[in-house]
Amino acid sequence: MSVPLSIYWSNFPVILQLEVVSDFRQTIVRVWIIVLCLCTTTLAFCAATDQSRYDLVVVGSTFSGIAAAINAAQYGHSVVIVEEYAMIGGLMTGGLSFTDFISYEALSGIFEQYTQRVESYYAEKYGRQSPQFADCHGGIHAEPHVTLKLFNEMLGEHPNIQVLTNHRLTQVMLDKPEQGMKVIQGALFTNKETGDKLHLFGNVFVDATYEGDLAAYAGAEYRIGRESRQEYGEPLAGKIFYNQGKVLVGSTGEGDHRVQAYNFRMIMTDSAENQRKVEKPANYRREDYLPIAQVLQEGKVSQMFVEKSRDGIFRSQMLPNRKADVNDIKNAPVRMTMLGENYAYPDGDWETRQKIINRHREHILGMVYFIQNDPAIPEKYRQEAQRWGLAKDEFIDADNFPPRLYIREARRIMGEYVFTQNDVNTVGNTFIVAPKEEAIAIGDYALNCHGVSPASLYPSIAEGDYNFIPPPFQIPLGVIVPQGFANLLVSVAVSASHVGFSGLRLEPVWTALGQAAGLTAHLMLSQSKVATEVNARDVQHLLHQHRAKTIYISDVATDSRYFEAAQFLGMRGFLHDLYLSREAAMPGTKTYRSIRGTQYAYAYPFHTLEPDEPLEEDLAQQWIGKLSADVASEARAYWQNNAPTRGEFLLHVYALLQRSL
Numbered sequence: 001m002s003v004p005l006s007i008y009w010s011n012f013p014v015i016l017q018l019e020v021v022s023d024f025r026q027t028i029v030r031v032w033i034i035v036l037c038l039c040t041t042t043l044a045f046c047a048a049t050d051q052s053r054y055d056l057v058v059v060g061s062t063f064s065g066i067a068a069a070i071n072a073a074q075y076g077h078s079v080v081i082v083e084e085y086a087m088i089g090g091l092m093t094g095g096l097s098f099t100d101f102i103s104y105e106a107l108s109g110i111f112e113q114y115t116q117r118v119e120s121y122y123a124e125k126y127g128r129q130s131p132q133f134a135d136c137h138g139g140i141h142a143e144p145h146v147t148l149k150l151f152n153e154m155l156g157e158h159p160n161i162q163v164l165t166n167h168r169l170t171q172v173m174l175d176k177p178e179q180g181m182k183v184i185q186g187a188l189f190t191n192k193e194t195g196d197k198l199h200l201f202g203n204v205f206v207d208a209t210y211e212g213d214l215a216a217y218a219g220a221e222y223r224i225g226r227e228s229r230q231e232y233g234e235p236l237a238g239k240i241f242y243n244q245g246k247v248l249v250g251s252t253g254e255g256d257h258r259v260q261a262y263n264f265r266m267i268m269t270d271s272a273e274n275q276r277k278v279e280k281p282a283n284y285r286r287e288d289y290l291p292i293a294q295v296l297q298e299g300k301v302s303q304m305f306v307e308k309s310r311d312g313i314f315r316s317q318m319l320p321n322r323k324a325d326v327n328d329i330k331n332a333p334v335r336m337t338m339l340g341e342n343y344a345y346p347d348g349d350w351e352t353r354q355k356i357i358n359r360h361r362e363h364i365l366g367m368v369y370f371i372q373n374d375p376a377i378p379e380k381y382r383q384e385a386q387r388w389g390l391a392k393d394e395f396i397d398a399d400n401f402p403p404r405l406y407i408r409e410a411r412r413i414m415g416e417y418v419f420t421q422n423d424v425n426t427v428g429n430t431f432i433v434a435p436k437e438e439a440i441a442i443g444d445y446a447l448n449c450h451g452v453s454p455a456s457l458y459p460s461i462a463e464g465d466y467n468f469i470p471p472p473f474q475i476p477l478g479v480i481v482p483q484g485f486a487n488l489l490v491s492v493a494v495s496a497s498h499v500g501f502s503g504l505r506l507e508p509v510w511t512a513l514g515q516a517a518g519l520t521a522h523l524m525l526s527q528s529k530v531a532t533e534v535n536a537r538d539v540q541h542l543l544h545q546h547r548a549k550t551i552y553i554s555d556v557a558t559d560s561r562y563f564e565a566a567q568f569l570g571m572r573g574f575l576h577d578l579y580l581s582r583e584a585a586m587p588g589t590k591t592y593r594s595i596r597g598t599q600y601a602y603a604y605p606f607h608t609l610e611p612d613e614p615l616e617e618d619l620a621q622q623w624i625g626k627l628s629a630d631v632a633s634e635a636r637a638y639w640q641n642n643a644p645t646r647g648e649f650l651l652h653v654y655a656l657l658q659r660s661l
Helices: 005-018 024-047 063-073 109-126 131-135 144-156 213-217 290-297 350-373 379-386 507-527 536-545 563-570 574-580 617-624 629-642 646-660
Strands: 050-059 079-082 161-164 167-178 181-191 197-207 266-269 314-319 323-327 389-391 439-443 447-453 463-468 473-476 488-490
Touching (some): 050 063, 050 507, 063 079, 063 161, 109 131, 197 213, 266 314, 266 389, 290 350, 439 507, 439 536, 488 507, 507 536, 536 563, 574 617
Parallel strands (some): 050 079, 050 197, 197 488
Antiparallel strands (some): 266 323, 439 473, 447 463
């Protein structure tokens, strides 16, 4: 088919307008020709492809996409996940095994269920006293092949989910607009192995790709690159030089097309029995890597593989079975990333993207080969590097190298809400972020960018690099609802500024947003609503039932009997009152306390409920004051007659409110 049907639909009113001429009969004839062409095109399209219809079509098998599929399927909806690559799981099965977040208390919902499965896997296979069990750190660190196994098991528990791999999105077909909004009718995919075409129809679509391809193909508005500092009033926006919490001279704040750097997350091991030595890449050029030798001679690097410090080359974050998730080190003297060489990727065609992927692969393999083998590298560094090789039992069908490039940022699909740096601002001089009534997920990580272009004004600082750690924050429903679409949700390339997105681009957050997208899709299907009509509180109610958090409460775990009540009432301001009442104790408090020297930290202070503490009169009056008159009367009587704890009171109020809903 030479012309997508979406073009016919979108231009149909214009064509009719152009065909209005004085000869009425001629107008009728031309209209019939247009209709005939439309029908013929539709028939030709259908004849040329296999077809299937589903309640929900998910494009992208990232964990976000998997979460969306599972959460819709558990309500009986038919779901298909379509993946361009041969392997499902996105980066979670493609090398990113050392997951980014700060406190364990931020994890919940389907992501926490995954970590529980990881922990059970290592406990059952190796025993709870084994180093493998210890190295999975409570289920947050898993070898890629283990994550792949668990994802397949999770999907296999839902027979109404079909998974199609090796299918590349080719076209999107739009239906007649609904309530002035675009409606996706179907999408065309090409089987990369056979060349066969597959057309999938759906009632609701979720774009769970890192690139936002489905939304872009459908004509959604999107951003690539950086906004200026003035657009949203973000201190970290635009061109910036940042070091140790300070914005440096030369930071103009100008917006541009530049995109955060990419790299691969290699899985390497120092186990001689399970390693494959890195071979010389086909397009290897020794001269490209000679500057590394100069850096070593100047003493700027103490060792090749480091776990935390910046005076190394490869960030080796340890996994079970003597493996490491090897990543780029921000502002290190030698970088795995290729700053500035990925700008064309987000909007590039498949050939352009593949060239960028290949270039990154050759760069990283060439760097490892050079350091391990070249005589220009001092012997002590070569010997250290030679201890490491690619893990032979990972990525077996891809030469033991990750099949997925680490896309930290690509398109950002503009939605009903644009998440910015301002959304992590604290209330006054406190450590509390302002509440969001329509929150569907929480974030607990830094606004973090690995830079967008090489060092220039400051030799040791990449332009565009920053790292700012806010308190836990909430993410509203509008970030996954694209503007102007009736039946499309986006769970990864979400609506945010460049700076805002840098705090959302973590797999736990993307997965939480995917879970919310799946539940939102369920509400759209069951209530016959377009995306913008879904009530955020209905989504929250389902999330809480599935033990997913929408507000950070550090001492009420997902298995607590208080969980649903605390989350429900927390969304109505009960907990922020309690948090802010501790304002006097905040100045000078150390807010980040590392666990065993890792990036993970103990629970964030000032975010506790203390559910077993007696409910004080002042707090009781505050909470009762938030209730309607009839509910307040019953709640007051309960408090006066029973002297409940905070948790017991919230349970009682929650029951009263559920009765009245």
